[in-house]
Amino acid sequence: QSVLTQPPSVSAAPGQKVTISCSGSSSNIGNNYVSWYQQLPGTAPKLLIYDNNKRPSGIPDRFSGSKSGTSATLGITGLRTGDEADYYCGTWDNILSAWVFGGGTKLTVL
């Protein structure tokens, strides 16, 4: 059972938009910064969003992040088959004094 809760899977058609939620508490998301990671099959994770809504250089603006209270959301527009991957949210937890990841969400582009 992960400290951060994500839906196990989401799906959408090519060209459409999808959102992935990440729910936590005041000890983690509520008082810290959220980051999002994309893991393509058989590869290492890749940073998509940090500081709730900032994109590292090279990450297209099709990817966006937001945070409200104790929840965060990753948005992906203009879906492509190449976006099929597992997506993870993460943040620091002040009570655990540890980094926590969500359980991951598998994105299928139909």
Next chain:
Amino acid sequence: EVQVLESGGGLVQPGGSLRLSCAASGFSFSSYAMSWVRQAPGKGLEWVSGISGSGGSTYFADSVKGRFTISRDNSKNTLYLQMNSLRAEDTAVYYCAKDVLEIRVTPFAFDIWGQGTLVTVSS
């Protein structure tokens, strides 16, 4: 090019020990906190441990506390994970990850990941 490269994985018996290394290059290693993140076969990501740039602050997941030790040698640009009393549930690919921001004591986000090294705990 900024990169990190893990090594030291392998097959070890339950109760055994293993030391992982992560060689960093292309950035000012001592300025960045570093972490180890693992992924069991078919499972999600699990943060294992983190260390500040100076090495003065360390953090561990409850699942490894008291069994694993994290350290770094800034003169060698290398991060280590000493794993003792290994269990079957420690079987995973272990990734080394660099923090995205400088001069952080606790992890902020991970922008550079290695390719991972597989640790298998089995008799």
